[in-house]
Amino acid sequence: MSSLLLLNGSPRGSRSNSMKMLSRVAEGWERAGGAAPQVLHLAYGVDFARAVEAFGESDVVLLGTPLYTDSMPAIVKSYVEALAPYVGRSGNPRLAFLVQSGFQEALHSRPVEWYFEKIARRLDCAYAGTIVRGGGEALQAMPDQANNRLWERLIGLGESLERDGRFDAEILALTARTERFSPPAAVAVKLALMIPGTQFYWNGQLKKNGAWDRRFAAPYSER
Ligand SMILES: Cc1cc2nc3c(=O)[nH]c(=O)nc-3n(C[C@H](O)[C@H](O)[C@H](O)COP(=O)(O)O)c2cc1C
Known part of the structure; x- marks a missing residue:
């Protein structure tokens, strides 16, 4: 076996x-x-x-x-x-x-x-x-x-x-399942993500893990 x-x-x-x-x-x-x-x-x-x-x-x-x-x-x-x-x-x-x-x-x-x-x-x-x-x-x-x-x-x-x-x-x-969205489906997804509230879940995850204040951090950028 x-x-x-x-x-x-x-x-x-x-x-x-x-x-x-x-x-x-x-x-x-x-x-x-x-x-x-x-x-x-x-x-x-x-x-x-x-x-x-x-x-x-x-x-x-x-x-x-x-x-x-x-x-x-x-x-x-x-x-x-x-x-x-x-x-x-x-x-x-x-x-x-x-x-x-x-x-x-x-x-x-x-x-x-x-x-x-x-x-x-x-x-x-x-x-x-x-x-x-x-x-x-x-x-x-x-x-x-x-x-x-x-x-x-x-x-x-x-x-x-x-x-x-x-x-x-x-x-x-x-x-x-979906290898790649068809062009119309890709447009629909982009539009859907612009609706306020669609990021609710991930924003909640950032807050829950104490990372909300650093969500735009770019530690490797050369500023
Ligand atoms: C730090 C981080 C980076 C991620 N990056 C990507 C990504 O580049 N592309 C993607 O499709 N999902 C990304 N995800 C989403 C995870 O792949 C997805 O939520 C996955 O189901 C988590 O699986 P797990 O519960 O086994 O950790 C990311 C999630 C985290 C927390």
Whole structure:
């Protein structure tokens, strides 16, 4: 029976959208006959250290991350860099990834997907594919039953990972949904975002996290 290491790269840890999605993939993995995965959250220091060690002991590793500033949270990048000792080692695990973003269009996450594919090559790991999904923040607000179609697809992807050693291409495409808005849809979204109140949720997040006063901070600008 193959072993699966499930790594959650969200700074939110166990209550993150990434974890909600990863759990469903794990459900499919187990449904197809795989052993219960080891789950580690990179945001927790003890788990991070264990995750580097566990990489070398697993048959398959699935790393999930939210998209942060068109890239990934620092803990995910640090984790990838901590894998340097595994370069050139034989018997590295098969690698699979999940990238989910706030924006709806999947295209925002594609550069991170390409980066992960390249990392798999550099580590001499077989690449099992990357799940890409936009509109991830909606999972915080919506009841679980409202996302049944997404859960079914993620379960299907977990099953294919266990059964075929890689994600099913057809289910990957369905999960990604909108690759890019059509020009009329893009205009409609732009107009909708101009309506006062549409930023209510994110403004609330800034206030809740004590970042409201620094929302226009530009620490790297050369002023
Ligand atoms: C600091 C920060 C930066 C973000 N940057 C992006 C971004 O560049 N593009 C995007 O589509 N979503 C972005 N998001 C939204 C997250 O990707 C989205 O809310 C995701 O579902 C959070 O997942 P989590 O709960 O697993 O952390 C950002 C969120 C935060 C907090």
